[in-house]
Structures are given as C-alpha cells and as structure tokens.
Amino acid sequence: MATSTAHTATCRRCHRPLTSARSIRLGYGKGCWAEIRAEKATLEGYKDHQIASATEAIEDGALVHYRDGIHLVVSADGTRTHRATAHHCTCQAGVRGTRCWHTAAVQILTAARLAPTAPARTFTLAA
Numbered sequence: 001m002a003t004s005t006a007h008t009a010t011c012r013r014c015h016r017p018l019t020s021a022r023s024i025r026l027g028y029g030k031g032c033w034a035e036i037r038a039e040k041a042t043l044e045g046y047k048d049h050q051i052a053s054a055t056e057a058i059e060d061g062a063l064v065h066y067r068d069g070i071h072l073v074v075s076a077d078g079t080r081t082h083r084a085t086a087h088h089c090t091c092q093a094g095v096r097g098t099r100c101w102h103t104a105a106v107q108i109l110t111a112a113r114l115a116p117t118a119p120a121r122t123f124t125l126a127a
C-alpha cells in the first residue's frame, strides 16, 4: 500500500497519536498538557488570571512563534498583534515595564516545547 500523505500528529511528550484538533494544535495530548500547565502554574510574579489568560491563548492558538524566541500574540479582542518574548512585550503594559500575560504565555510555551519526552522507554521499535 502506498504511503499515506496524511500526517499523524503525535504528542511531543509521550508520542501517542493526537486526535482532537486542539491537541494537534498544542502538540500535546490532554493529559500531558494538563501536567505542563500544572508545572507552569507557579510562574513567579504573575497573577492567577494572567496565567489563565496565557494558557487560554495558547490553547486557542493565539501565539505563533515568529523567530529567535519572539512570539506573535494576538490581543484578546483580536484586533492587534503583540510581539512578546519570555521577558519583553510590545503591548501597552509591557512597554511600561509591567508584567503582562503575553510574556507568561511565551514562558509556558517555551517550557512546553522543552518538556522532556517520555521518561523511560519500556519498548523499542525494533522487532
């Protein structure tokens, strides 16, 4: 049979196939994403509602990696796009030097991308 052109997305953490659109967009299955969120829920210096906004934005696909750690973040009302890194942001609050949820979102996303893959492999693909 010819190789299918359909791309099977797998979880970046546990490598299980992803089925829901949201999981595929995130790159993580539900369980793994919940764990990553839990780990990152302790981001220092951010308020709970900021972390909530950050995770929501990531889940909604509002963040796009631009280059060199810079992410484009679509504003809550969808009318503007901010450029944010883990520590700086071009939004009003960010320019004033106030912490905004955009930088929190980048930190979560960066941490998620670097999240370790499955701990110990108990099987191999060789058969």
Ligand SMILES: [Zn+2]
Residues within 6 Å of the ligand: 011, 012, 013, 014, 015, 016, 028, 029, 030, 031, 032, 033
């Ligand atoms: Zn997973």
Ligand SMILES: [Zn+2]
Residues within 6 Å of the ligand: 082, 084, 089, 090, 091, 092, 093, 094, 100, 101, 102, 103
């Ligand atoms: Zn911002």
